[in-house]
Amino acid sequence: MRSPLPIEATGLTKRYGALAAVDAIDFRVARGECVGFLGPNGAGKTTTVRMVTCFTPISGGMVRVFGYDVTRHPREIKARLGVCPQEDNLDPDFSVRRNLLVYARYFGIPSAQARARTDRLLEMMQLTEKADSPIEALSGGMKRRLVIARALLNEPELLVLDEPTTGLDPQARHMIWQRIRQLRAAGTTILLTTHYMEEASQLCNRVILMDEARILLEGTPDALIAEEIGREVVELWDIPEEVRRFVQASGWITEQGEERLFVYDRTGGEVGVRIGRRFPHQSRLIRNATLEDVFLHRAGRSLRE
């Protein structure tokens, strides 16, 4: 018999009164995958994560984690999960080391084993020197590393990271990415949510784009970029009418931003070259298409609040 999937959701729904925060979504996460949930604020990413991790009761549909129903077996599920929440909730009443030792007790890890794992995780997250410091003495990046270390105490088979690098400086972010990649290489299944498309491209082998409580798109980052955008994006600004007409007549896929016109180049090279030859003085930027273009193309480029 095949072992059950880490996550299997069908028709998963969360309603708050009349409002659906998550509206009947279906998705699966296979063993060893790193799946990223992308989407604007309020899209339903965090609510989805909270249902999978048994924080929030589901309103409809079903989600199984390792084959267990979240409603009926939360203890069994949570014993096998590592959760890194969006906001740091380290225990300010304890030192760095004791945060981990006390947390290990909630999992029923025997104290000798807890001490050994704590030392190893502090080492891995480069926090050994801070072991006896109070939490308030840590920088934002260190706190995040400690939260991840804490999520790894029970050697989880599924690690859930809700915006793991939001608000961190580039060095701290890269260090966390590196650790996540190491965990992935070691076979840990990972579910993460993020606003950063670069983060998703760097870490995830599959992304799920959510907007307004539903799943818009799903696939590998490369396939999504190729399908939705193409290979290159040409950004134009200060556009005279004749350029605009030329672009329209060429039949390319375009999108009007607030100041710039985005022209999607499926083949790569053609759009930039043709505009450059015809209008050499036109202000333009030619760059590779990214996941961010997919996201903005699908979710809209304008600010939503």
Added chain:
Amino acid sequence: MQWQQVFANVSPSAWRVWQRDLDVFLTTWKTNFLPPLLEPVLYVLAFGVGMGSLIGLVVYQGEELPYLRFMIPGVICVAIMFWAYFETTYSSFVRMYYQRTFDAIIATPLLVEDVIAGEWLWGGTKAVLTATIMLGMMGLFGLVSWPSALLVVPLAVVGGLLFSALGLICTALVPKIDSFNVPAFLLIFPMFLFSGTFFPIDILPRWAMGFALTLPLTHVSYLVRGACLGRTPPFWLANVAYLLGATLLTAALALILMRRRLIK
């Protein structure tokens, strides 16, 4: 969710939460043990040497007592209420809302019901610790009768758990931390003054005495005073029944209301 399920969800893991709170308490034990050690000394000075000399003797249940000897058990009762109630109101609220400690704990195999039960047990424990230390200090001053005074410890367990549950009910209901002023002024401070803590309630008008008898602290103070003075309160069975009933009821309510606040 069915309320029976809420009770069934409490597991022995609740002690892990209790243990967490105890660990924090012990990290700062020097400051934590100071108040229960010093408070009795201050009371002896203020009420024994100071006010007691003005009041002289008090008639309590047909017996004349020096005021200090009458009043000292009341100090223990107030301590049982304050230490439990303030632990599960302000301190639990800080852990729940500002520190998000509960969120961190429920990412482990523990359920939210375990966390609530652990906080409840810890609130009661704090009352027991404080009452026991105070009792020892008062014993040193020769103000309580042994061995009956030892009954104060089990009484502190029941009273502590009752006021701990009452605190959690408030924590489940207040919108923000400042709102704790409301139950404090409507419930806790009237109880502090009018529960037979500092004067016998039978000198009150009948209606006021009737009101005092509805307050849980009144029943704690009948029993604690009886234990400290070495005499059996006339209606001790009724007092015990009231306290056990009220403790179970408030604890059940605390669990249901806190769960409703925490699970969305």
